[in-house]
Amino acid sequence: MSDKNQSRAMLLGGLAVFLWSTVATAFKLALEWLSPLQLLAWASLFSTLFLMGAVSWQKQWGAVGHFFRQQPLFALLLGVINPAVYYLVLFRAYDLLPAQQAQTINYTWALTLSLLAVPFLKQPLRRRDMIALAGGYFGALIIATRGNLLALDFDSIEGVVLAMVSTLFWAMYWILNTRATAPATASLLACFLVGTPLVWGLMAWQGELVAPTWQGLAGAAYVGLFEMGVTFMLWLGAMRSAVHVSRVSNLIFLSPFxxxxxxxxxxxxPIAPATFIGLAMIICAVIYQQRGGSEDAAVETAEPQNQR
Known part of the structure; x- marks a missing residue:
């Protein structure tokens, strides 16, 4: 008997999108109590513990071990990118920028994916891709300058640069992840088993290894669980249950709004009018790019994670 159930898929997908929509706010609240490095260390620890439970429940520890044995350097590379480098850059961007700017600029990672697919996957850059990139990045510029394009007046130029750089790491991670041999949950746990100790070691080296307040710990737990843990499993369940995958996938465009x-x-x-205008441009660019014929394998693989 088929386990496909569109109603269940829409419910799980809707819950995932709802939870993902809260994480930008959670980032900013947690950063009031923790530094970006401390938030990453504690959040990645909670993510690791959750993923360990998920892998145990799915009986995939053999797949985790096989991944490390077959692709040790590759697993190390993925773990350095995610969670270590990507989230450290992202959290620093959130620390410097208003949440609305960091969140919407980060959403351009789906466009960055097509740029990185050229050197990594040897895929041509289509005319449609170039139009989408121009429109999406122009939208990001509108958001970053609050619509004051001529003055190029940024809240934090460092924050904007870091938010843009984070899209490179996130797109790179999902392109490289297409070469992973392990199932999705097992490969994600392998990344956190590599990245989490690195982050904790860096935190100790930086002298930030101090007991957090309960507010900071609660914020880190929320980020760790609902940025990658529980929400990842909900979305994966939605994809597996869906009769019409595209209907579930389209829910993701509700997330930034x-x-x-x-x-x-x-x-x-206060949400600046420029944020709505820029975000609308970014989403229109993403939709225009992804609806223009058959999507490449990297976009298909990465689309479920297009949440922030």
Whole structure:
């Protein structure tokens, strides 16, 4: 009997999108109590513990071990990128920028994917890709300058650069991840088993290894569970249950707009009109690019993670 159930898929997908929409707000709240490095260390620890439980439940420890034996250097590379480098850069960007800017600029990673597919996957850059890239990055510039394009007045040029750099690491991770031999949950745990100790070692070396407040710990737990843990499993379940995958995938475009609602009411951060305009341009660019014929393997693999 088929385990496909579109109603269940939409419910799981909707829950995943809802939870992903809260993480930008959670990042900013947690960063009031923790440094970017401390937040990453504690959040990655919670993610690792959750993923260990998920792998045990799925009986995939053999797949984790096989991945390390067959692709040790590759597993090390992926773990350095995610969670270590990517989230450290991203959290620093959130520390410097208003949440609405960091969140929406980070969303351009789906466009960055097509750029990196050229050297990594030897895929041609189509005319459609170039139009989408121009429109999406122009939208990011509108957001970063709050619409004041001529003055190029940024809240934090360092924060904008870091937010853009984070898209490179995230796109790179998912392109490289297409070469992983392990199942999705097992390969993700392998990355965290590599990256989490590295982050904790860096935190100790930087002298930031101190007991967090309960507020900081609670924020890190929320980020660790709902940025990659529980939400990842919900989305994976939605994909597996879906009769029409595209209908579930389209839910992801609700995430950045819903995220702005949380940012406005929980962070009391007024949403600039330029943010809506720029975000609309970015999403239109992503949709235009991905609906223009058959999608390449990297985009298909990465699309479920297009949440922030």
């Amino acid at each position: 819903l995220s702005l609602v949380f940012i406005r009411y929980f962070l009391n951060e």
